Amino acid sequence: IKKDSKKVWSLSNFDIGRPLGRGKFGNVYLAREKESKFVVALKVLFKQQIHESNVEHQVRREIEIQSHLRHPHILRLYGYFHDEARIYLILEYAPKGTLFKELQAQPLKRFEERQSAIYIKSLASALQYLHERDVIHRDIKPENLLLGHKGDLKIADFGWSVHEPNSMRTTLCGTLDYLPPEMVQGKPHTKNVDLWSLGVLCYELLVGRAPFLATEYDDTYKKIIKVDYKLPDHVTKAAAHFISKLLVSNPQQRLPLDQVLIHPWILAHTQ
Numbered sequence: 159i160k161k162d163s164k165k166v167w168s169l170s171n172f173d174i175g176r177p178l179g180r181g182k183f184g185n186v187y188l189a190r191e192k193e194s195k196f197v198v199a200l201k202v203l204f205k206q207q208i209h210e211s212n213v214e215h216q217v218r219r220e221i222e223i224q225s226h227l228r229h230p231h232i233l234r235l236y237g238y239f240h241d242e243a244r245i246y247l248i249l250e251y252a253p254k255g256t257l258f259k260e261l262q263a264q265p266l267k268r269f270e271e272r273q274s275a276i277y278i279k280s281l282a283s284a285l286q287y288l289h290e291r292d293v294i295h296r297d298i299k300p301e302n303l304l305l306g307h308k309g310d311l312k313i314a315d316f317g318w319s320v321h322e323p324n325s326m327r328t329t330l331c332g333t334l335d336y337l338p339p340e341m342v343q344g345k346p347h348t349k350n351v352d353l354w355s356l357g358v359l360c361y362e363l364l365v366g367r368a369p370f371l372a373t374e375y376d377d378t379y380k381k382i383i384k385v386d387y388k389l390p391d392h393v394t395k396a397a398a399h400f401i402s403k404l405l406v407s408n409p410q411q412r413l414p415l416d417q418v419l420i421h422p423w424i425l426a427h428t429q
């Protein structure tokens with residue numbers, strides 16, 4: 159969006175298209191800015207629900223953090239506006255949708271090692287950019303990873319991102335699947351939580367399900383604390399080694415991002 163970022167936007171500046179996704183706080187729609195014909199995604203958040211869930215501070219922080227980020231693998235937040243009932247986020251449109259949808263579309267519901275390594279490398283470089291700015295994403299999962307028109311990965315939804323270091327304040331809701339031991343135990347946590355999630359994501363891309371999946375909430379809890387996961391036989395030794403360096407209970411012992419980017423499994427599949 160070329161206009162100066164101080165511009166005050168309103169709904170009348172946009173033609174609204176089809177829904178792209180539905181969320182707890184509101185839906186996201188394809189939209190086109192009328193003057194420039196620039197296509198965006200418009201995420202609508204209902205103030206009532208935001209207020210009831212006491213996450214106003216998170217929306218403000220998301221806007222503050224993401225509007226200053228510029229990286230090829232981070233979805234742009236171009237701006238925002240609000241009316242009496244809703245907050246609108248003006249987002250970069252990702253034509254190939256979520257990685258979650260792409261994963262479901264795979265014949266075996268999982269990716270080959272090469273494709274998985276390409277996604278993981280893109281994500282690791284985006285996380286390196288965030289961590290250099292002391293930003294922790296904290297919500298890395300296939301639903302929050304989008305694909306550009308070339309199938310290139312983009313991290314989205316900074317609704318849970320914070321500046322490091324941090325101790326959990328807002329009660330967690332939704333799936334535990336991606337949370338590291340220190341967060342499920344409500345301990346203060348650092349950017350190393352994103353390294354754990356990178357390992358969980360790598361497992362899910364290669365296997366087709368999350369490593370600590372369980373039917374009961376507290377079974378997942380127990381498996382996370384014990385780092386209790388198994389890898390199917392089709393996963394190569396190099397991939398298994400890579401995952402084992404990230405799914406480590408002690409946050410300090412997780413493979414740092416600069417090592418992730420030169421791990422033999424990543425180098426073998428991406429040049």
Ligand SMILES: Cn1ncc2ncnc(NCCc3cnc(NC(=O)Nc4cccc(C(F)(F)F)c4)s3)c21
Nearest residue numbers: 178179183186199213216217251252255314315317
């Ligand atoms: C599905 N899809 N397909 C193509 C496509 N192209 C672009 N975007 C899409 N989807 C939207 C992706 C998002 C980006 N940023 C978000 N941010 C957010 O959702 N923030 C947010 C929400 C609820 C509560 C809170 C908080 F803080 F109050 F807790 C914060 S959602 C697309």
